[in-house]
Amino acid sequence: xxxxxxxxxxxxxxxxxxxxxxxxxxxxxxxxxxxxxxxxxxxxxxxxxxxxxxxxxxxxxxxxxxxxxxxxxxxxxxxxxxxxxxxxxxxxxxxxxxxxxxxxxxxxxxxxxxxxxxxxxxxxxxxxxxxxxxxxxxxxxxxxxxxxxxxxxxxxxxxxxxxxxxxxxxxxxxxxxxxxxxxxxxxxxxxxxxxxxxxxxxxxxxxxxxxxxxx
Numbered sequence: 001x002x003x004x005x006x007x008x009x010x011x012x013x014x015x016x017x018x019x020x021x022x023x024x025x026x027x028x029x030x031x032x033x034x035x036x037x038x039x040x041x042x043x044x045x046x047x048x049x050x051x052x053x054x055x056x057x058x059x060x061x062x063x064x065x066x067x068x069x070x071x072x073x074x075x076x077x078x079x080x081x082x083x084x085x086x087x088x089x090x091x092x093x094x095x096x097x098x099x100x101x102x103x104x105x106x107x108x109x110x111x112x113x114x115x116x117x118x119x120x121x122x123x124x125x126x127x128x129x130x131x132x133x134x135x136x137x138x139x140x141x142x143x144x145x146x147x148x149x150x151x152x153x154x155x156x157x158x159x160x161x162x163x164x165x166x167x168x169x170x171x172x173x174x175x176x177x178x179x180x181x182x183x184x185x186x187x188x189x190x191x192x193x194x195x196x197x198x199x200x201x202x203x204x205x206x207x208x209x210x211x212x213x214x215x
Contacts, residue, residue, distance in 0.1 A: 003126050003127070003128070004126070004127040004128075005081070005124040005125065005126060005127065006029055006030075006032070006034075006124065006125055006126075006127050006130050007029075007030045007122055007123065007124055008027040008028060008029060008030065008036065008082075008123045008124065008125055008130075009027065009028055009030055009123070010025065010026070010027060010028075010048065010052065010113060010117065010123075011026045011027065011028040011035065012024075012025075012026040013025050013026070013040075013045050013048055013049055013052075014026075014176075015045075021041065021042050022039055022040075022041070022042075023039070023040050023041070023042060023044075023045035024037045024038070024039060024040075024180075024181055025037070025038045025039075025040050025044075025045065025048065025110065025113065026038075027113075027123065027125075029130065029134075034130055034131070034134040034135070035134060035135045035172075036125070036130060036133055036134050036135070037135060037180055037181035037184070038090055038109055038110070038181070038215050039088070039181055039215055040109075040110040040215050041110065044108075044110035044111065044114055045110075047061055047062070047063045047064075047114045048110075048113065048114050048117060051063075051064075051114070051117045051118055052117065063111070063114040063115055063118060064118060066115065067115055067118040067119050070096070070119070071119075073098070074098055074099065075096050075097065075098045075103075076096065076097045076098075076119075077094060077095070077096055077115060077116065077119040077121040078095040078096065078097050078102070078121065079095050079116075079121055079122050079123070079124055080092055080093070080094060080095075080107075080112040080113065080115070080116045080121060080122070080123045080124065081093045081095065081124045081125070081126075082109055082112075082123070082124070082125040082126070082129065083126060083129075084129070085129055085132075085133055088181075088185050088215075089214045089215055090109040090215050091106070091109070092106075092107050092108065092109040092112040092113075093105065093106060093107070093112075094106075094107050094112055094115065108214065108215060109215050110215050132188070133184065133188075135168065135172050135180050135181075135184060161187065164183060164186060164187050165187065167183055168180055168183040168184060168187065171183060
């Protein structure tokens, strides 16, 4: 059975306020309100921002070079698909076409998006992944999502799930998407019955460097 796919576009790339070298890439649902923050590294962020701003560097960057090689070889990037997420790491496929052959290639999401920008290819994500990982505004939270679990902020002070959601909304309003991504992950951890609030909070912040290299 074919899963529903949602097309995304790059809305914003902002530098991390908490960790040097990390950036938050915000993907937005086309014709929709949901937004998906993905933590990426500085090299990938720079590559995307250069392309989005129409800047032509004196020598081709890695993603530009790769796109040029693909075009010379007659390969077309049909689409990018974000097909899985695991503990804050997003996994993507590149769907390439060469003559009559369609190839599926595994790639980091940041590299896949950087190529999509250069080769004018659409970016898709499965709807269930977007729904589970997107930033939700306060108005989209339903009573069934409320729990009595405690959570911890950056200073490991305990907060209720409601307070975490309020902090998430404040981060979205302030366009601090890197912090919003961290809060989203903490909230998702607290929805799991076996989660440990203090460990979940610590893990969310400690793995920021790891996420920037894996996404």
